[in-house]
Amino acid sequence: MTAYLSIGDFSRASHLTVKTLRHYHRIGLLVPADVDPHTGYRRYRADQLAVAQVVRRFRRLDMPLEEIQAVLAADPGSRNERIGAHLDRLREQLGRTQRAVDELRDLLAAGASDDRAxxxxxxxxxxxxxxxxxxxxxxxxxxxxxxxxxxxxxxxxxxxxxxxxxxxxxxxxxxxxxxxxxxxxxxxxxxxxxxxxxxxxxxxxxxxxxxxxxxxxxxxxxxxxxxxxxxxxxxxxxxxxxxxxxxxxxxxxxxxxxxxxxxxxxxxxxxxxxx
CATH class of the missing domain: 3.20.80.10 (Regulatory factor, effector binding domain)
Known part of the structure; x- marks a missing residue:
């Protein structure tokens, strides 16, 4: 027998807010397993929690929603390429951030003076x-x-x-x-x-x-x-x-x-x- 969770229970289990789940439903990113045609009541299968966890982690890595949709819809080979490309962008961004932090520390240490030749x-x-x-x-x-x-x-x-x-x-x-x-x-x-x-x-x-x-x-x-x-x-x-x-x-x-x-x-x- 299929186990269903209400949107409230799914929210608690996935750590995604009800507002976020409704938005993901509207854009087709995370569609409930069942929606009552009269009340609009949403229910999710327990196995959808794994998808919710993946989506949540991608969002923590600042992956755009459109790109997450493309990753979830892609075959395994293309999926890995898309994820790898995003991770490469994150590493590049992290490098820029680290360089900016180092430069700011140098500025704070040196003050306003610069004695380069x-x-x-x-x-x-x-x-x-x-x-x-x-x-x-x-x-x-x-x-x-x-x-x-x-x-x-x-x-x-x-x-x-x-x-x-x-x-x-x-x-x-x-x-x-x-x-x-x-x-x-x-x-x-x-x-x-x-x-x-x-x-x-x-x-x-x-x-x-x-x-x-x-x-x-x-x-x-x-x-x-x-x-x-x-x-x-x-x-x-x-x-x-x-x-x-x-x-x-x-x-x-x-x-x-x-x-x-x-x-x-x-x-x-x-x-x-x-x-």
């Missing part, structure tokens, strides 16, 4: 292969890696010699509006023919205050803050795009902790400009 540098004009587009800040990391891959492939295919580290130019709007013009370039000797997004470009000479950011994009704001404070204290900032030079990046190592990026703030150098 900053130098003034004259950068000469260079010829380069470049890609210029309007980019959303949220997409900038993926856009940068894609553009760099395309640039290096075109430069190699055309037999041009790379003459320095790749770099980027970022208009003020990238920071102030989180959407603006970005140029990524690879300095090279020899002419570069236009192919796809790639064009020949001349990257102009500039005077920069330069700081090196260790690691991936997370935490770059600290290097930018130190650089901005230095410029405010010691020299005169001038209009012009921020520059980045990618000394060590994803092309060199898969470990972001090993990446090194030089960040350059355009300045007007004077005889008294010093650290």
């Amino acid at each position: 900053i130098e003034l540098r004259s950068v000469p004009e260079v010829s380069a292969a470049a890609i210029t587009e309007i980019v959303d800040a949220a997409d900038s990391v993926a856009w940068l890696q894609g553009a760099l891959g395309e640039l290096y492939a075109i430069v190699a295919a055309q037999g041009a010699a790379v003459s320095g580290p790749a770099g980027g130019l970022y208009a003020d709007e990238v920071f102030t509006e989180h959407r603006g013009e970005a140029t990524v370039f690879v300095p090279c000797r020899g002419p570069v023919r236009a192919v796809g997004r790639v064009r020949a470009a001349t990257v102009p000479a500039v005077e920069l205050a330069v700081a090196t950011h260790p690691g991936g994009p997370d935490g770059a704001d600290r290097t930018y803050a130190a650089l901005g404070a230095y410029v405010a204290r010691h020299t005169l900032g001038v209009p012009g795009p921020i520059r980045e030079y990618y000394l060590v990046g994803a092309r060199d190592t898969a470990d972001p902790a090993q990446w090194r990026t030089e960040i350059g703030w355009p300045v007007f150098r004077t005889g008294g400009a010093a650290r």
